Structures are given as C-alpha cells and as structure tokens.
Amino acid sequence: MTSSAVKSDQTPLRSKPKFKWSNVGRASAITVIILLFIGPIAWMVSASLKFNVQIYDSSQSFIFTPTLANYETVFDPRRGNYLMFIRNSFIVAFVATLLSLVFAVPAAYAMSRFVMRKSATTVLLARIIPGVSLLVPWYFIFSQLQITGGFLPLILSHMFVSMPLILYIMMSFFEQLPEELEESAQVDGLTAIAAFLKISLPLSVPGIATATILSFIFSWNNFMFALVLSGPTTKTLPVAVFDFIGYASIDWGALMAASVVVTTPIMLIALFTQRYIVSGLTAGATKG
Amino acid sequence: MSLVERHEQVSTRERFSRWANRHRKWVLAGPSMIFVGLLLVIPLAWTLFLSFTDARRSVRRPFDFNGVDNYTEILTDTERFWPAVGRTISFTGGALFFQLIFGMIIALLLWKPFRGQGVVRTIVLLPLVATPVAVGMMWRLLFEPNIGFVNEFIGWFGVPPQPWLTDPSTSLATLTFVDVWQWTPMVALILLAGLTSLPEEPLEAARVDGANAWQRFWLIIVPLMRPVILAAVLLRGIDALKTFDILYATKGKGGGSFNDVETLNIYAYGLSFDYNEYGVASAVLILFFLIILGIIWVLQMQRKAK
Numbered sequence: 001m002t003s004s005a006v007k008s009d010q011t012p013l014r015s016k017p018k019f020k021w022s023n024v025g026r027a028s029a030i031t032v033i034i035l036l037f038i039g040p041i042a043w044m045v046s047a048s049l050k051f052n053v054q055i056y057d058s059s060q061s062f063i064f065t066p067t068l069a070n071y072e073t074v075f076d077p078r079r080g081n082y083l084m085f086i087r088n089s090f091i092v093a094f095v096a097t098l099l100s101l102v103f104a105v106p107a108a109y110a111m112s113r114f115v116m117r118k119s120a121t122t123v124l125l126a127r128i129i130p131g132v133s134l135l136v137p138w139y140f141i142f143s144q145l146q147i148t149g150g151f152l153p154l155i156l157s158h159m160f161v162s163m164p165l166i167l168y169i170m171m172s173f174f175e176q177l178p179e180e181l182e183e184s185a186q187v188d189g190l191t192a193i194a195a196f197l198k199i200s201l202p203l204s205v206p207g208i209a210t211a212t213i214l215s216f217i218f219s220w221n222n223f224m225f226a227l228v229l230s231g232p233t234t235k236t237l238p239v240a241v242f243d244f245i246g247y248a249s250i251d252w253g254a255l256m257a258a259s260v261v262v263t264t265p266i267m268l269i270a271l272f273t274q275r276y277i278v279s280g281l282t283a284g285a286t287k288g
Numbered sequence: 289m290s291l292v293e294r295h296e297q298v299s300t301r302e303r304f305s306r307w308a309n310r311h312r313k314w315v316l317a318g319p320s321m322i323f324v325g326l327l328l329v330i331p332l333a334w335t336l337f338l339s340f341t342d343a344r345r346s347v348r349r350p351f352d353f354n355g356v357d358n359y360t361e362i363l364t365d366t367e368r369f370w371p372a373v374g375r376t377i378s379f380t381g382g383a384l385f386f387q388l389i390f391g392m393i394i395a396l397l398l399w400k401p402f403r404g405q406g407v408v409r410t411i412v413l414l415p416l417v418a419t420p421v422a423v424g425m426m427w428r429l430l431f432e433p434n435i436g437f438v439n440e441f442i443g444w445f446g447v448p449p450q451p452w453l454t455d456p457s458t459s460l461a462t463l464t465f466v467d468v469w470q471w472t473p474m475v476a477l478i479l480l481a482g483l484t485s486l487p488e489e490p491l492e493a494a495r496v497d498g499a500n501a502w503q504r505f506w507l508i509i510v511p512l513m514r515p516v517i518l519a520a521v522l523l524r525g526i527d528a529l530k531t532f533d534i535l536y537a538t539k540g541k542g543g544g545s546f547n548d549v550e551t552l553n554i555y556a557y558g559l560s561f562d563y564n565e566y567g568v569a570s571a572v573l574i575l576f577f578l579i580i581l582g583i584i585w586v587l588q589m590q591r592k593a594k
Binding site for chain 1: 305308309312313314315316317319320321323324325327328329330331332334335338393394397398402406408409410411412413414415416417418419420421422423425426427429430432434435437440469473474477478481526529530532533536537540552553556557560561566569570573574576577580581584
C-alpha cells in the first residue's frame with residue numbers, strides 16, 4: 001500500500017521538465033544542424049546583396065550596406081530576358097505536372113487495385129534509367145521531327161520525371177484507401193469507373209496535392225533536359241543561371257542573385273507545404 | 289422513331305461504358321503505359337542500336353554498323369572510362385556513407401517531440417528542395433579559395449586555406465560533401481518516418497531489461513529499421529549514381545580541365561553533346577545502365593533476405 005502511494009507521488013515529479021545534460025547536448029546538436037543547413041543559404045542571399053568589392057572584402061563578411069544592384073543586373077533586358085525564363089520555367093513545370101497527373105493518377109489507381117506488378121516495374125524503370133541515355137535518342141527523334149527548341153520536347157521530357165514520381169506516390173496512397181467505399185457505391189448502381197471518379201478521386205485529394213507539389217518542384221529544378229532540349233526562347237531558369245558563368249571572370253554578386261531568384265519560389269512553396277512534401281518523399285519507403 | 293433512335297444512342301453509350309468498365313484495368317493504365325513505352329522503351333532500344341554503330345558528328349549524317357567496336361574501345365580505355373567508373377563509385381559510396389550516418393543522427397535528434405520541432409523540420413527540408421544548379425553555384429562561392437567563406441571559417445581555427453574545387457585531388461571529395469549537404473535531409477526524413485512508425489514494445493522491454501541507449505540503438509532500432517534503411521539506400525543510391533547538376537554546374541564540361549569529377553553520367557553527357565560521339569556514348573550508357581541494374585538487383589536481394 002505505502003510503496004504504491006510513494007510511487008504515485010513520484011511520477012508527477014519525474015514528468016516535470018528537469019535540467020538534464022543530455023537535453024543541453026541535444027539542443028546544441030540541433031542548433032549546429034540548423035546552422036549547417038541555413039548558413040550556406042543565408043550566405044548566398046547576403047552575397048547577392050553585396051557589390052563584388054564587398055564580396056572580396058572579408059571585413060564586410062557579416063556587416064555591410066546591402067544593395068539591389070545585382071538583381072538589377074539579373075533583370076537587365078540587355079543581359080537576356082530573365083522574366084521570360086521565369087515564365088518558361090513556370091509553363092514547363094505547370095503543364096508537365098498537369099499532363100502527368102492526368103496520365104498517372106488513373107494508372108496508379110489501376111495498378112494498385114489490380115496488382116499490375118510488371119507494368120508498375122516498367123514505369124518505375126523510368127526512375128532508374130540515366131536521363132542522358134534517353135536524351136540521345138530524343139534529340140535524334142526531335143531533330144528529325146524538327147521540333148527541337150520548342151516547348152513540346154521540354155514538356156515531354158519533364159513529364160518523364162513527373163509521371164513515375166506521381167505514379168509512385170499515388171500507388172502507395174491508393175493502397176491505403178479502403179476498397180469498401182467503392183464497393184458500396186457499385187452496389188448502389190455506379191459503374192466501377194464512375195465509382196473511381198466520384199468516390200476514390202475526391203478522397204485522394206491530399207495524395208494528389210503531395211504528388212503535384214513534388215512534381216512541380218522536381219520539374220522546376222530540372223537542369224539537364226532543358227540544357228539540351230531548350231532553345232533561346234524556351235530556356236528555363238536553371239539553364240539561365242548556368243549561363244551566368246559563361247564569361248571570362250565570374251560576376252559573383254549577380255550569379256548569387258540569379259541563384260536566389262531560381263530557388264526562392266521553390267523554398268516558399270516548401271515552407272507552406274512542408275507536411276505534404278515529407279509524406280511524398282517518404283511514401284513507400286517505410287512499408288518495407 | 290425517335291424512341292428507337294434514343295434507345296440505340298443509349299445502347300451505344302451503354303456498350304462503350306460496359307466495354308470500358310470490363311477493361312478498366314487497361315483503360316486507366318493504358319495511356320501511361322503507351323507514353324512510357326514511346327518515350328522509354330523505344331529510346332532505350334534506339335540507344336542499344338546506336339551502340340553498335342559509328343554514329344557521330346551530326347544527327348543527319350548516315351552511319352554504319354561497326355559490331356562491338358565501341359564496346360572494345362571503351363572497355364580497354366583506361367584514360368577516361370575506367371577512371372570515370374571509379375569516380376562514380378567513390379562519389380556514390382562516399383555520399384551514401386555520410387548521408388546514412390548524418391541522416392540517422394538527425395532523425396534520432398528529431399525523433400522525440402520538442403518545442404519548435406516543426407520549424408526545425410522545415411529548415412531541414414530546405415537544402416533538399418533547393419535548385420541543384422543554384423546549390424552548386426552557392427558552394428562554388430563558399431569554396432572559392434581566395435574569397436570563399438569556408439577558408440575564412442577554417443582560418444579562425446588556424447587551418448591553412450585549401451584549394452577545394454580548384455584542385456583535382458580535392459574537387460571530387462568537395463563535391464561529395466555538397467551532395468551530402470543537399471541530400472542528407474532526404475535520408476533523415478525517410479529514417480525519421482521509419483522511427484516514428486516503430487512499435488513501442490521492444491524498445492520499452494529493452495529499457496526495462498537495462499539496455500543502455502547504445503545497445504538499444506544497435507540491437508533493437510537498427511534491426512527493426514533494416515527495410516527502411518535499405519529503401520533509403522536504394523532511393524538515394526540510384527540518384528547519386530546519376531548525379532549531374534552539381535557536378536556540371538561547378539566544374540563544367542568533362543568534369544573540369546583534368547576530368548577530375550568526370551563520373552559516368554558526365555562522361556556519357558560529354559560524349560553525346562560536347563563531342564557528338566553518339567555511337568560510343570550509347571555504348572557507355574548501356575554499360576552504365578547495366579551497372580545500375582546490377583546494383584539494384586544486389587540491393588533487392590538484400591531487402592528480400594531477412
């Protein structure tokens with residue numbers, strides 16, 4: 001009796017926040033990690049706000065008078081039309097994601113409901129294959145069709161990254177969705193396809209949101225396909241950033257400003273949709 | 289009359305609907321399969337075909353079969369091909385090794401809830417979503433030998449400045465570090481998802497039996513997390529083998545003037561689009577693809593063997 005009373009007295013004491021060296025260690029380790037991840041990004045942003053003289057001067061590493069001159073250089077029309085590159089990146093990422101969704105979501109549904117292992121493996125092969133090995137034949141084919149430099153080859157190539165990604169995420173999503181709802185809808189007189197469109201599809205909006213965000217990010221960030229397949233008027237942002245170093249000496253301030261311009265939209269999206277991104281990236285990995 | 293017409297109309301639609309529903313498996317999956325077939329299977333077959341030809345210079349120039357000449361040329365090439373294989377393996381191996389260690393440390397640190405966990409998780413996500421080309425440029429400035437912050441930072445501790453990306457002996461290791469910086473978050477998030485779905489009982493039982501944190505980690509957590517760890521290795525390994533953006537953005541064509549960061553992917557890209565040696569490039573790509581498939585096969589065997 002008495003011993004149990006003592007125990008129950010001690011329990012609330014233990015759960016009170018107590019000073020522990022292990023907590024201090026953990027907090028400082030987390031601080032170091034934050035600094036390691038944020039520090040370089042902060043450095044890039046601060047360098048984009050400096051004149052090159054300030055970048056070369058280590059006494060102005062942390063305290064300096066910021067300037068927007070580098071951003072003026074980036075958006076200077078004589079340097080190339082940066083607004084157009086932003087628009088191009090957006091068009092390609094948006095259209096490729098949209099078309100991939102139309103193709104991949106029903107396919108993911110069919111593949112998860114009918115357990116089409118071979119078909120799924122074929123599509124997932126696209127995640128494995130080195131992009132260069134597709135670029136050579138694509139370049140051949142697109143040159144024969146004389147459509148290189150336009151948006152179509154770019155969008156098709158980006159869809160190639162987006163579709164397997166969406167398929168992968170949506171398959172693991174549909175596998176978790178109960179079949180009973182569709183079955184009862186079919187009993188109520190809906191056809192199987194109608195049950196998919198009217199019952200399962202609305203229920204899978206969170207999964208579709210995840211797939212859309214990730215597909216957009218990866219398409220926006222893609223460099224290699226656009227490097228080969230884009231023309232002067234369809235150039236996307238990562239290629240435009242790369243072009244900044246095509247000169248004899250590097251204009252570091254402008255290069256950093258250009259890098260900030262390409263990453264900022266993506267980081268903003270990530271800030272607001274963190275939860276979706278994490279669930280998409282870890283989809284399938286934790287099932288074993 | 290109109291009644292009959294309407295009946296017929298309905299029956300056509302009905303018939304189509306019935307047909308679509310009966311074959312819904314292929315109606316839903318078909319378009320994707322056709323798309324992938326057109327853009328994957330045909331190009332892959334085309335690459336295989338080109339690898340046995342002397343296609344080069346212009347895409348419109350006629351070309352002939354030359355048997356396995358490309359393959360013998362590559363497999364005996366100790367100047368570019370084999371070093372590229374070595375670099376690909378050391379880059380991927382090094383990156384994976386450190387990503388797993390740091391990823392696990394971060395996942396363990398973020399496992400138990402604390403104030404501000406959401407903010408920390410968002411910060412951890414940033415490197416992973418950042419555009420790789422921009423990340424490459426960013427580290428190019430940070431590692432710049434004369435004006436970069438990294439040399440300034442190590443100078444505070446009395447370490448002499450290093451050449452980093454500018455020296456052939458350190459550039460590949462430096463870029464491995466950049467890859468670790470960018471992709472450790474991905475490994476950490478996958479492992480964290482694995483940790484949070486671990487069953488409570490075995491860990492609690494081990495704690496009651498007096499196992500310390502180190503023993504709990506190696507004897508309980510690691511064996512239970514084995515499938516998740518292998519999945520992370522598989523996902524990251526495939527991407528690391530194919531790394532292109534940060535290598536090309538920091539060192540340019542051919543992996544730098546001494547080819548010091550020329551991995552298989554960079555080599556194949558250079559052959560295709562800088563030198564227009566399509567035949568040889570195709571043969572390199574086929575070999576590269578076989579290497580990747582081999583590694584995946586080994587990992588899958590590991591996953592199945594429990």
